[in-house]
Amino acid sequence: MLMDFTGKDILNGFQFSNKELNAIMETASYYEMRVKRGEIIRDLEGLVVASLFFEPSTRTRLSFEAAINRLGARLVSMAEVANSSVAKGESLEDTIRTVDGYCDCIVMRHPVSGSAIRAAEVAEHPVINGGDGSSQHPTQALLDVYTIRKEKGHIGGQTITFLGDLKYGRTVHSLGYLMQQLRNKMIFASPNSLKMPDEITKELKSRGAEIEETDDIKYALSQSDIVYVTRVQRERFPSIEEYEKCKGSYILNHELLRYAKPSITIMHPLPRVDEIATEIDTYEGSAYFRQASNGMYLRMALLGLVTGRTR
Amino acid sequence: MLMDFTGKDILNGFQFSNKELNAIMETASYYEMRVKRGEIIRDLEGLVVASLFFEPSTRTRLSFEAAINRLGARLVSMAEVANSSVAKGESLEDTIRTVDGYCDCIVMRHPVSGSAIRAAEVAEHPVINGGDGSSQHPTQALLDVYTIRKEKGHIGGQTITFLGDLKYGRTVHSLGYLMQQLRNKMIFASPNSLKMPDEITKELKSRGAEIEETDDIKYALSQSDIVYVTRVQRERFPSIEEYEKCKGSYILNHELLRYAKPSITIMHPLPRVDEIATEIDTYEGSAYFRQASNGMYLRMALLGLVTGRTR
Amino acid sequence: MLMDFTGKDILNGFQFSNKELNAIMETASYYEMRVKRGEIIRDLEGLVVASLFFEPSTRTRLSFEAAINRLGARLVSMAEVANSSVAKGESLEDTIRTVDGYCDCIVMRHPVSGSAIRAAEVAEHPVINGGDGSSQHPTQALLDVYTIRKEKGHIGGQTITFLGDLKYGRTVHSLGYLMQQLRNKMIFASPNSLKMPDEITKELKSRGAEIEETDDIKYALSQSDIVYVTRVQRERFPSIEEYEKCKGSYILNHELLRYAKPSITIMHPLPRVDEIATEIDTYEGSAYFRQASNGMYLRMALLGLVTGRTR
Numbered sequence: 001m002l003m004d005f006t007g008k009d010i011l012n013g014f015q016f017s018n019k020e021l022n023a024i025m026e027t028a029s030y031y032e033m034r035v036k037r038g039e040i041i042r043d044l045e046g047l048v049v050a051s052l053f054f055e056p057s058t059r060t061r062l063s064f065e066a067a068i069n070r071l072g073a074r075l076v077s078m079a080e081v082a083n084s085s086v087a088k089g090e091s092l093e094d095t096i097r098t099v100d101g102y103c104d105c106i107v108m109r110h111p112v113s114g115s116a117i118r119a120a121e122v123a124e125h126p127v128i129n130g131g132d133g134s135s136q137h138p139t140q141a142l143l144d145v146y147t148i149r150k151e152k153g154h155i156g157g158q159t160i161t162f163l164g165d166l167k168y169g170r171t172v173h174s175l176g177y178l179m180q181q182l183r184n185k186m187i188f189a190s191p192n193s194l195k196m197p198d199e200i201t202k203e204l205k206s207r208g209a210e211i212e213e214t215d216d217i218k219y220a221l222s223q224s225d226i227v228y229v230t231r232v233q234r235e236r237f238p239s240i241e242e243y244e245k246c247k248g249s250y251i252l253n254h255e256l257l258r259y260a261k262p263s264i265t266i267m268h269p270l271p272r273v274d275e276i277a278t279e280i281d282t283y284e285g286s287a288y289f290r291q292a293s294n295g296m297y298l299r300m301a302l303l304g305l306v307t308g309r310t311r
Numbered sequence: 312m313l314m315d316f317t318g319k320d321i322l323n324g325f326q327f328s329n330k331e332l333n334a335i336m337e338t339a340s341y342y343e344m345r346v347k348r349g350e351i352i353r354d355l356e357g358l359v360v361a362s363l364f365f366e367p368s369t370r371t372r373l374s375f376e377a378a379i380n381r382l383g384a385r386l387v388s389m390a391e392v393a394n395s396s397v398a399k400g401e402s403l404e405d406t407i408r409t410v411d412g413y414c415d416c417i418v419m420r421h422p423v424s425g426s427a428i429r430a431a432e433v434a435e436h437p438v439i440n441g442g443d444g445s446s447q448h449p450t451q452a453l454l455d456v457y458t459i460r461k462e463k464g465h466i467g468g469q470t471i472t473f474l475g476d477l478k479y480g481r482t483v484h485s486l487g488y489l490m491q492q493l494r495n496k497m498i499f500a501s502p503n504s505l506k507m508p509d510e511i512t513k514e515l516k517s518r519g520a521e522i523e524e525t526d527d528i529k530y531a532l533s534q535s536d537i538v539y540v541t542r543v544q545r546e547r548f549p550s551i552e553e554y555e556k557c558k559g560s561y562i563l564n565h566e567l568l569r570y571a572k573p574s575i576t577i578m579h580p581l582p583r584v585d586e587i588a589t590e591i592d593t594y595e596g597s598a599y600f601r602q603a604s605n606g607m608y609l610r611m612a613l614l615g616l617v618t619g620r621t622r
Numbered sequence: 623m624l625m626d627f628t629g630k631d632i633l634n635g636f637q638f639s640n641k642e643l644n645a646i647m648e649t650a651s652y653y654e655m656r657v658k659r660g661e662i663i664r665d666l667e668g669l670v671v672a673s674l675f676f677e678p679s680t681r682t683r684l685s686f687e688a689a690i691n692r693l694g695a696r697l698v699s700m701a702e703v704a705n706s707s708v709a710k711g712e713s714l715e716d717t718i719r720t721v722d723g724y725c726d727c728i729v730m731r732h733p734v735s736g737s738a739i740r741a742a743e744v745a746e747h748p749v750i751n752g753g754d755g756s757s758q759h760p761t762q763a764l765l766d767v768y769t770i771r772k773e774k775g776h777i778g779g780q781t782i783t784f785l786g787d788l789k790y791g792r793t794v795h796s797l798g799y800l801m802q803q804l805r806n807k808m809i810f811a812s813p814n815s816l817k818m819p820d821e822i823t824k825e826l827k828s829r830g831a832e833i834e835e836t837d838d839i840k841y842a843l844s845q846s847d848i849v850y851v852t853r854v855q856r857e858r859f860p861s862i863e864e865y866e867k868c869k870g871s872y873i874l875n876h877e878l879l880r881y882a883k884p885s886i887t888i889m890h891p892l893p894r895v896d897e898i899a900t901e902i903d904t905y906e907g908s909a910y911f912r913q914a915s916n917g918m919y920l921r922m923a924l925l926g927l928v929t930g931r932t933r
Contacts (some may be wrong), residue, residue, distance in 0.1 A: 045662050046660065046661070046662035046663070048688050048691050048692060050684065050688075074691035074692070075691070076684050076687045076688050076691065077699075078680055078684065079701075080701065080702065089893070089895045090892070090893035090894070090895070094892065094893060094894065095893075097911045097914075098681060098892060098911065098914045098915075099684060101911060101912075101914050101915030101918065102684055102685060102688035102915070102918050103688060
């Protein structure tokens with residue numbers, strides 16, 4: 001019934017058909033149910049998964065490592081690249097070949113775009129990309145879709161606003177493609193200097209995406225079923241003046257939420273700094289902490305599928 | 312029969328009634344027996360415990376992590392805060408909420424006083440304080456009580472000398488309250504500049520503690536069933552001269568032990584530098600390495616109790 | 623049938639009789655077979671192994687930690703010594719005594735020669751030396767022997783060339799003694815400034831080793847069943863000029879391999895930088911990545927033997 005993902009690498013957010021996306025979501029849902037009812041899961045017992053973080057990312061690492069443990073697999077972990085073989089001048093390929101000999105699956109995060117593909121080319125075991133440079137972060141995009149599915153009941157035919165820094169936000173780039181594939185309308189709401197890159201907008205439109213661009217946040221909120229907020233980082237702005245001018249208007253708070261549909265779902269990849277006021281954390285549409293938890297279930301699904309162990 | 316600790320946070324050393332203290336000691340003893348007879352313990356199988364060290368402490372971390380593993384639980388670990396989400400400006404509350412979504416219990420150590428309480432307020436799962444700033448280190452105080460119980464057979468009605476730096480020693484502050492609660496007499500023996508803070512001495516006396524203060528170590532030893540030694544750190548002294556003057560007299564060695572009761576028990580929270588001469592490591596009353604081992608059993612007890620898994 | 627290694631420390635490469643070496647190799651082979659057929663191994667279930675890396679070495683650490691996990695044991699890990707108790711001035715002996723109270727076996731790597739012996743003297747549980755300074759790295763030497771056994775079918779009576787930096791290469795020193803013990807002929811091929819230290823060569827000869835020294839790599843290759851390549855590090859040379867002069871001739875590539883026996887086996891402890899051209903990675907005699915994998919099986923064998931759990 002499920003598609004066979006055994007031995008597949010998870011490298012980017014575009015690699016899945018809608019049917020495959022659905023199978024992944026079903027599997028995540030299945031694991032969420034099993035974890036929540038307190039089942040002792042041994043699906044991956046006897047397997048060793050390597051978690052290689054060539055770039056620190058505590059949040060993503062802990063999410064993957066909790067997933068690995070919850071599946072009954074064993075974990076070997078590299079959280080820190082300083083002073084490692086890598087630092088001794090070893091090529092990524094050699095490191096991966098070595099670790100591939102110890103384990104049954106490799107999760108990796110790397111600061112350089114394209115690293116996950118290079119790793120997958122030399123590894124005999126499946127590689128799951130936990131983010132490589134500005135390129136791809138497929139498990140984030142998939143957990144976002146899983147969150148939409150849970151919060152809304154379906155994953156297509158809705159309007160989603162991407163709010164904040166759309167120029168540098170890797171997350172919104174990956175998710176944009178998936179939203180197009182799933183036939184959602186997108187509104188890009190950002191300060192002018194942090195607009196979605198033209199080549200991405202063009203590419204999305206050429207694939208048939210319905211896109212609106214605006215700097216009117218109130219309007220965007222009024223039209224949206226979902227708002228996906230990203231961090232607006234000071235260092236991305238051309239000047240402090242421009243940052244100070246913008247930042248106030250990109251803080252989602254009670255005041256601004258008055259313009260939104262009552263049923264709006266608020267998402268954020270976290271960590272947030274101050275772009276979402278804590279006063280709306282208790283709002284029932286605030287899904288960002290649930291979204292973080294969903295990451296673990298989604299990663300359990302991917303690990304189970306690529307190792308061929310999910311029954 | 313046991314008290315129900317399910318879902319409780321372990322935040323400070325004062326939170327327990329004598330009855331609760333006794334239940335914790337019994338549970339630690341039970342786990343010690345099971346580990347020592349080589350039993351494969353699966354009490355926490357299927358649970359994931361997060362070990363979050365926002366401040367490095369290898370000794371405490373390894374003790375907790377061994378306890379987690381010995382109970383059959385799985386571990387996700389953050390030993391290093393540099394470059395983590397925390398470093399990206401995320402609030403402690405957001406970090407805890409996220410990790411709380413991955414795991415069933417949180418062990419944390421943090422450099423800022425009050426952090427454990429803040430974490431416990433937002434986490435749905437139990438939080439165990441592994442030390443927060445100068446505030447509390449309840450598992451250390453509890454393992455000290457457990458050690459006294461094992462070494463002496465009972466935990467009240469004895470005389471304990473606190474020796475060394477009583478001004479900055481977080482350990483002796485926490486333990487002081489427990490010793491008062493358990494009706495032990497205390498002798499505070501320290502250089503004048505490193506005396507127990509007045510507010511603590513007053514507070515202990517107002518609770519009914521019998522306390523003597525002295526800088527005569529020989530006298531203190533002659534009166535004591537237990538001596539609890541702490542590190543005397545050079546940087547705590549107003550001048551090097553004063554340090555040089557003091558340090559010699561605060562080194563526990565064969566010579567000084569001649570003044571002690573033959574049955575005296577010597578404790579130290581470790582790491583020691585030179586305040587206990589290695590020549591007395593083999594003395595049968597030297598309990599400090601046993602004390603360290605006791606920490607693992609005590610932590611197993613707390614983990615088992617707060618997760619509701621201890622049978 | 624197997625020798626009894628229960629409780630033994632693994633401290634150096636010379637401590638084993640040929641009979642013991644054989645038992646270790648048989649055990650490694652047994653674990654390799656069980657892992658490869660996908661067996662869920664629980665031989666060390668209920669045991670906790672501490673992995674203490676007082677000096678970073680990602681490759682060796684991950685190999686040991688995968689071995690620990692594959693045996694069903696649990697792991698507590700210290701990958702980073704900065705800011706630990708050690709950094710607070712604690713003696714190695716005190717650290718080991720403490721950790722010894724938490725676990726059933728200690729794996730350690732340390733930058734100072736002789737550390738493993740010091741640790742073994744105070745620990746009640748077995749200590750496995752994962753490399754201590756320039757002194758010993760016995761698990762590397764043993765996995766090299768295991769690799770020769772697998773690649774060649776036997777471990778004695780062959781000719782092995784050690785190529786590259788023989789002056790500073792700890793690996794070739796340890797392996798040299800084992801090769802002598804197993805009655806292999808050795809050729810030392812190195813730039814003149816990086817020759818095998820005289821005292822080692824003399825010692826090996828006094829034990830009856832057949833040794834040839836040369837700087838003619840082509841000749842050495844033509845005589846050898848095995849070539850063991852080591853890194854030639856720039857900083858080891860007296861001057862950059864001498865480095866530049868040498869390095870070209872110590873890169874193993876297709877061109878140079880033409881002078882070798884067709885059946886030659888190429889080994890390298892990794893990480894390599896450029897002393898083996900990637901063009902020969904696909905050559906069937908290139909055993910270095912298999913050699914890395916063998917490390918895990920060999921370490922499983924040692925862990926199983928010293929804990930007395932290998933059936």
